[in-house]
Amino acid sequence: MKILVCISKTPDTTAKIAFTDNNRKFAADGVQWIINPYDEWYALVRAIELKEKDPSAVIHLITVGTADADPIIRKALALGGDEALRVNADGQDSFFIASQIAAVAKDGGYDLIFTGKETIDYNGSSVGGMIAALLDLPYISLAAKFDLAGNSATIVREVEGGEETEEVSLPLVVSCQKGMAEQRIPNMKGIMGARTKPLKVLDPQPVEALTEIVSFELPPTKKGVKMIPAENAEELIRLLHEEAKLM
Amino acid sequence: MSILVFIDHADGHFKKTTYEALSYGAALAKQTGTQAEAVLLGTVSEDAASLGKYGIQKVHQVNQEALNAFDPQTYIRIIAGIAQAIQATVIVFSHNSSGKAIAPGLSARLKAGLVTGAIALPDTSQGFLVKKNVFSGKAFAIVSIKTPVRIISLNPNAYPVVAGEGSAEVVQEALAPEAAKVKLKSVVRASGEIPLTEAEIVVSGGRGMKGPENWGPIEELAKLLHAATACSRPVADAGWRPHGEHVGQTGVAIAPNLYIAVGISGAIQHLAGVNRSKVIVVINKDPEAPFFKAADYGIAGDAFEVLPKLIGAVKKLRGLA
Known part of the structure; x- marks a missing residue:
């Protein structure tokens, strides 16, 4: 079995969000970069768990990015995975990224392609579904559980107010979220091993992005909190009703 | 030329986010001088024509029970066909479990630029600019869609439901069946509970x-x-x-x-x-x-x-x- 895990580099969850260049660029100075949490905690770790059950499985990691994504890829390799692929290009938009990954996966013989359910920076939730369509494979989004029996996957996906259980044959594309796996920390052996695992750099395909970010905005700041004394808590309901008109 | 809105439903009922998407599609049609239509896949116990009160003219329905078991690949194929037949210029989804499963695949298939998680009507005065949430709610991005056909998925609770008068024409679409690759085994829904993302x-x-x-x-x-x-x-x-x-x-x-x-x-x-x-x-x-x-x-x-x-x-x- 061959698994391809898509990895994205995102600012740390506590990073200060600010913009430069007339609000056209994310201010990356001093920002800590991490593996997108959904890619790491759920997609990658679930793939590692599958390999632990079936040691013949091979895990490849893929990212679309320039050389500054290498530390993130090495960190992912320290958690697990046999080799990494980096398509050497700026990820212009979801379609551009999905097209690059699909081009690599097309003849790669992958049985499973895992992505996180979205990245925590652009919140697109799009790359997995696009890869699936480009490769004409089934796509299961928002998977919270994934079990494999032979060639057949049983997947629980979260939907509004409940869950759906689906059965589908490999190959397929899955977007992963909380519930899929438990978060892990790389150990020393993994970190040492990651240094010598192959990281192949590939040239991008000529693909035209379909969208482009024109500018960013920060949300308006709050006016300030109106405090209500605890002994007079009922006043909150009156304010919500009469002032905020919410009841 | 028209706007095509995807009608999302569960257990025979339209979802609340569907009314938001329809209202959004109707407003966008008005803004761009075209008409809003909608696509309904599967069977519902509600009256599809009544959706006209949200400002849409036509509902294209494929009235097949098999479609109630949601298979994204099938949905993408059908919606792509209808969108092309009516020359839709914008296709609108809700940014929920259905929209996230279909819209990206449809985007790749039609080479139609996609913005997910939109929070307002697009600015169509110069090009096509959509405002969306980024950095998990810590900022907004204005995204330009550069293709002639555009796809938007609308965040829940971002656009108000606007209901008026009117009835939509319901057109039954014939469809060649094709076996779904994904089998829906079971659905568990907490009954009576309000879905978290839809709750006011x-x-x-x-x-x-x-x-x-x-x-x-x-x-x-x-x-x-x-x-x-x-x-x-x-x-x-x-x-x-x-x-x-x-x-x-x-x-x-x-x-x-x-x-x-x-x-x-x-x-x-x-x-x-x-x-x-x-x-x-x-x-x-x-x-x-x-x-x-x-x-x-x-x-x-x-x-x-x-x-x-x-x-x-x-x-x-x-x-x-």
């Missing part, structure tokens, strides 16, 4: 609730307010509440009209998931809790004393006590 009011508990056995007042207040219940990450990680209730950067992102946080200190990751709420109420014993800085109303006090007072006040307001 959300009552949420954190570690300050001290244990799962103390959730009674949160559930009671939520029920009285027709609200959904939610929780912080430590609460979900500890197994006090189901992880589907976890709101925050790595859980569910929500944008209700009112978010009431009880015993949640307000870590930046939690704020990222809830800061699009229109009004935030924070109840916390610690007056220094960072969450107060992001709140509209705050009560520094013991949740176990404050919640009964709130429950009493809501009952009184509703004439229940």
Whole structure:
């Protein structure tokens, strides 16, 4: 079995969000970069768990990015995975990224392609579904559980107010979220091993992005909190009703 | 030329987000001088023609029970066909479990630029610019779609439902059946509960609730307010509440009209998931809790004393006590 895990580099969850260049660029100075949490905690770790059950499985990691994504890829390799692929290009938009990954996966013989359910920076939730369509494979989004029996996957996906259980044959594309796996920390052996695992750099395909970010905005700041004394808590309901008109 | 809106339904009923998407599509049609149509796949127990009151002219329905089992590949194929037949220039989805499963694939198939999680009507005065949430609610991006056909998925609770008069023409579309690759084995839906992402009011508990056995007042207040219940990450990680209730950067992102946080200190990751709420109420014993800085109303006090007072006040307001 061959698994391809898509990895994205995102600012740390506590990073200060600010913009430069007339609000056209994310201010990356001093920002800590991490593996997108959904890619790491759920997609990658679930793939590692599958390999632990079936040691013949091979895990490849893929990212679309320039050389500054290498530390993130090495960190992912320290958690697990046999080799990494980096398509050497700026990820212009979801379609551009999905097209690059699909081009690599097309003849790669992958049985499973895992992505996180979205990245925590652009919140697109799009790359997995696009890869699936480009490769004409089934796509299961928002998977919270994934079990494999032979060639057949049983997947629980979260939907509004409940869950759906689906059965589908490999190959397929899955977007992963909380519930899929438990978060892990790389150990020393993994970190040492990651240094010598192959990281192949590939040239991008000529693909035209379909969208482009024109500018960013920060949300308006709050006016300030109106405090209500605890002994007079009922006043909150009156304010919500009469002032905020919410009841 | 027209706008095509995807009608999402479950258990035979239209979802609330469908009315938002229809209203949005109708407004966009008006803005661009074209008409709004909609696509309905599967069978519903409600009257499709009545959707005309949200401003759409036509509903294209494929009335097949097999389509009630949601298979994204089949949906993409059918919607692509209808969109091309009516020369749709914009296709609108809700940014929910259905939209996330279909819209990206449709985008790749039609080479139609996609913006997910839109929060306002596009600016069509020069090009086609869509405002969306990025950085998990900490910022917005204005995205230009550069292709002639565009796809938008609309965030829940971002656009108001606008209902008027009118009836839509329902056109039955024939369809060559094709076997679905994905088999739907079962659906479990918490009956009577309001889905978290669709709820207008959300009552949420954190570690300050001290244990799962103390959730009674949160559930009671939520029920009285027709609200959904939610929780912080430590609460979900500890197994006090189901992880589907976890709101925050790595859980569910929500944008209700009112978010009431009880015993949640307000870590930046939690704020990222809830800061699009229109009004935030924070109840916390610690007056220094960072969450107060992001709140509209705050009560520094013991949740176990404050919640009964709130429950009493809501009952009184509703004439229940």
